[in-house]
Amino acid sequence: STASAPPTPGTPAAAPAPASGTPGGAPASASGGAPSAPAAVAEAPPRNTEEEITLRYDTFAATFSSWGGSLKAWKLQGDKYKFSSGQYDLVPTGANEEYRSFLVDFYGSDPRMISIPRGGSEWVGSHQGDEVTYVWKSPELEIRKRYKIFPKDYLLQLTVEVTRPSTALGEVQQALRVSTYFEQDPSTVKEAGLTGPSHEWRGACDLGELSSYSAKGLEKNPQLKNGSVRWGGFVHSYFLVGVSAKRDRNAEMACNAYGFSPEGRRGLMRVDLVFAPATLRPGDPPTTQLVTAYLGPKFLDKLDRVPSIVGYETGFSSVIDLGWFAFLARPLLWLLQILYSFLGSWGISIIALTFLVKLATLYWNVKSMRSMKAMAALGPKVKELQKKHEKDKQRAQVEVMNLYKMHKVNPLAGCLPILLQMPIWLALYRMLSTAGELYRADFLWMHDLTAPDPLYITPALLMGMMLLQGKLSPATAQGLQQKIMIYGLPLMFGAMSFVFPAGLTVYMLTNTGLSVLQNLWMNRGPKIGTLPLAVVAGKGEKDDKRGTRDDDDHDDDDHDDDHDDSGDAASAASDEADEVAAGPKTKGPATSTAAGARPKGPRPVGGGGGKGPGGRRRRNGRN
Numbered sequence: 001s002t003a004s005a006p007p008t009p010g011t012p013a014a015a016p017a018p019a020s021g022t023p024g025g026a027p028a029s030a031s032g033g034a035p036s037a038p039a040a041v042a043e044a045p046p047r048n049t050e051e052e053i054t055l056r057y058d059t060f061a062a063t064f065s066s067w068g069g070s071l072k073a074w075k076l077q078g079d080k081y082k083f084s085s086g087q088y089d090l091v092p093t094g095a096n097e098e099y100r101s102f103l104v105d106f107y108g109s110d111p112r113m114i115s116i117p118r119g120g121s122e123w124v125g126s127h128q129g130d131e132v133t134y135v136w137k138s139p140e141l142e143i144r145k146r147y148k149i150f151p152k153d154y155l156l157q158l159t160v161e162v163t164r165p166s167t168a169l170g171e172v173q174q175a176l177r178v179s180t181y182f183e184q185d186p187s188t189v190k191e192a193g194l195t196g197p198s199h200e201w202r203g204a205c206d207l208g209e210l211s212s213y214s215a216k217g218l219e220k221n222p223q224l225k226n227g228s229v230r231w232g233g234f235v236h237s238y239f240l241v242g243v244s245a246k247r248d249r250n251a252e253m254a255c256n257a258y259g260f261s262p263e264g265r266r267g268l269m270r271v272d273l274v275f276a277p278a279t280l281r282p283g284d285p286p287t288t289q290l291v292t293a294y295l296g297p298k299f300l301d302k303l304d305r306v307p308s309i310v311g312y313e314t315g316f317s318s319v320i321d322l323g324w325f326a327f328l329a330r331p332l333l334w335l336l337q338i339l340y341s342f343l344g345s346w347g348i349s350i351i352a353l354t355f356l357v358k359l360a361t362l363y364w365n366v367k368s369m370r371s372m373k374a375m376a377a378l379g380p381k382v383k384e385l386q387k388k389h390e391k392d393k394q395r396a397q398v399e400v401m402n403l404y405k406m407h408k409v410n411p412l413a414g415c416l417p418i419l420l421q422m423p424i425w426l427a428l429y430r431m432l433s434t435a436g437e438l439y440r441a442d443f444l445w446m447h448d449l450t451a452p453d454p455l456y457i458t459p460a461l462l463m464g465m466m467l468l469q470g471k472l473s474p475a476t477a478q479g480l481q482q483k484i485m486i487y488g489l490p491l492m493f494g495a496m497s498f499v500f501p502a503g504l505t506v507y508m509l510t511n512t513g514l515s516v517l518q519n520l521w522m523n524r525g526p527k528i529g530t531l532p533l534a535v536v537a538g539k540g541e542k543d544d545k546r547g548t549r550d551d552d553d554h555d556d557d558d559h560d561d562d563h564d565d566s567g568d569a570a571s572a573a574s575d576e577a578d579e580v581a582a583g584p585k586t587k588g589p590a591t592s593t594a595a596g597a598r599p600k601g602p603r604p605v606g607g608g609g610g611k612g613p614g615g616r617r618r619r620n621g622r623n
Helices: 215-220 300-310 323-343 346-360 362-377 379-388 393-406 413-434 457-472 479-496 502-524 551-558 569-582
Strands: 052-056 060-065 070-076 103-107 124-128 131-137 142-150 155-163 172-183 202-206 210-213 223-227 231-235 239-246 253-260 268-274 278-280 287-297
Touching (some): 155 172, 172 231, 202 215, 202 253, 202 268, 215 253, 231 268, 239 268, 287 300, 323 346, 346 362, 346 502, 362 379, 413 502
Antiparallel strands (some): 052 060, 103 172, 142 155, 172 278, 202 231, 231 239, 253 268
């Protein structure tokens, strides 16, 4: 499987301006209702040769055209956005003058209104620094469009000034309409699934809640939204072309989205922002409207920063949907960005992030491991109780829980590591599915961390590592249940990782490798009760009425444990379970009990003081 690049649209075929009621005609009025009749369109005079103004930056290159005073191209820069067809263009319909972004015109019910020829008008352009200005004049109107670019933040601000010359006859009503276009070939759409979200451009309107629509859906059912519009445009899993209007707090406007197929071509979309009608009187000061557009990758920090730059709330950050685990995904992304600023590799940054998360959860992981070891040590006694009460399952369950309670063991603690990791996995998955920072980020042989590993090396390693982890973990179940824990879960997660984003698989592989090292350390290190990081299921001495533990265990420190005989299974279970449950003890005078004797009262698992039925446990081959 290879990474799915955003579809690189082809050049749309030239088509005549759509008639009224179609996407090229008048949209619904800002107050709602059916589309109004289009205004009379001025005849376009013969045009001169098209003149372009191109501004190049490290982040993108923007090209403006004198035909329509519109944006013709917005090409993202860098190898990350380079495809066989060239740099990725967020104005893919720019080759056709009828479907360029930031075309403006007017519509209304006033029959005297003189509109602007869409795309066919010739504007006079100039530029200075990061600003580009276009002017269009007729006997009835003068339109001035001023573009201002914020290159580091992928922002374009457009101010439109409309003036009615003093020589014009009478006042007219007009509603300014700003149009943007995009093209999504339906044949290139990849359905969303475990491999990630759909790499599809969709028309969108945000009226406090974001709604998006496919090109195919818009062609069948155009969306006419009226109210408190925050922004409209086009969304992709990793990119945004959004336009937000600055308006009065209570002012309503329209966001209308259409899909259409000129000359049989499918996948063209248009989104209009329509301002409320305004009255234009001859000689009055210009009527001014302002819109802000973001055209770039969905960088969370940049989208959050837009309001502080433009001076009003645009709502662009709503495009990054991190789901229920946003409270985890946002700090993870923030931390990942900091690590990347030092390490310069997203793959290494993910590995470093895994180490930090593992360190933060180490306390609970060690505690869970100790509880699992205690449960494994109690296994023989659990089997004994289950056999004893095999005809009374409820009684057997009660006795087993009492046994766990006696040894201060939490049977659910073994689930703690997976419960801690699952939210992090889900948060990381959501982050990899929407954060533009990780789009096409390469690492080793993986050319895109948001797509599955093309060689399936990391999924295979993950499956093997999870099987090894299952073998090293204490056995807390028996029979089929234990086999499922050792083989079933690793095989399930391993199989799923073949379609997971590679970045998530790298995280899971690193985390599993660290867990294996932790298991080896705990299994081959000092006894559980004397580990430096002693985190036990319960602490303190057992009540004398439950049996006094034989303090000969302290003498074990003076002998070579490698030569100890194991005794019977129940005796070993008692020693291990008590040792885990009690934790570190303070050394005191050693005591002993005569062979065969045991304390009064109920004895712990397998006998009192760690001795089997035959009495004192054998050490170094002697009783």
